[in-house]
Structures are given as structure tokens and as C-alpha cells.
Amino acid sequence: MDKNVFRYLTLITQFGIYMLVPIFLCSFAGMFLDKKLGxxxxxxxxxxxxALAGFRNIYVLAQKLTRDKSKGCRDEKSSGKSK
Known part of the structure; x- marks a missing residue:
């Protein structure tokens, strides 16, 4: 199989985890507080x-990925390599 397929599956999984974990943790904390405080x-x-924390995580990840990708493109151009 192509390495790009696994790379994209990993990326999709990361997006899901970065979005769902803060939502679940905050929701469970809210349920706990509601139960304790009535x-x-x-x-x-x-x-x-x-949800806001999850969107922020996705935004930061997307910024990092685009920064890394553009840095890789500049490195290839400066070294004279092309795809």
C-alpha cells in the first residue's frame, strides 16, 4: 500500500482525537459538577x-501542517530538487 494512504488515515484520526477528547472530558466534568451541585x-x-477547545486544537494542527508543508516546499526549491 502507498505510504500516503497511511499518512492521511493518521491525519484523519488525529483530527478526530483532537476534536473529541476535549468535548468528552468537558462534558463528563459538567455532568459530574451537575450531579454534585444539583x-x-x-x-x-x-x-x-x-467544542471550542477542540476547534482550537484543529486550528493549531492545521497551522502546523501548512507551515511544515510550506517549509518543505521552500527547502526543495532552495536545494534545486523538484517532484
């Missing part, structure tokens, strides 16, 4: 905070 709004608030 309220019903912490889960919703922390869910949205987790």
Missing part, C-alpha cells in the same frame, strides 16, 4: 467550552 447547566456550558 444543577443542570454546567454540562451544556462545559460542552461548548470543550
Amino acid at each position: 444543577t443542570s447547566f454546567f454540562m451544556v456550558i462545559l460542552f461548548f467550552i470543550g
Whole structure:
């Protein structure tokens, strides 16, 4: 199999993990707080905070990937190599 297939599968998995982990952690923390304090709004608030954190993680990952890719392109151009 082509190495690019595995690279893209890894990237998709990373995006999923970076998005879902903060949402689940914040949601469970919200449910815990709601149960302990007898309220019903912490889960919703922390869910949205987790979603925002997940989107931020994706944004940072995308920025890193584009920065690395553009750096690789500049390195190839400066060394005289082309694909």
C-alpha cells in the first residue's frame, strides 16, 4: 500500500482525537459538577467550552501542517530538487 494512504488515515484520526477528547472530558466534568451541585447547566456550558477547545486544537494542527508543508516546499526549491 502507498505510504500516503497511511499518512492521511493518521491525519484523519488525529483530527478526530483532537476534536473529541476535549468535548468528552468537558462534558463528563459538567455532568459530574451537575450531579454534585444539583444543577443542570454546567454540562451544556462545559460542552461548548470543550467544542471550542477542540476547534482550537484543529486550528493549531492545521497551522502546523501548512507551515511544515510550506517549509518543505521552500527547502526543495532552495536545494534545486523538484517532484
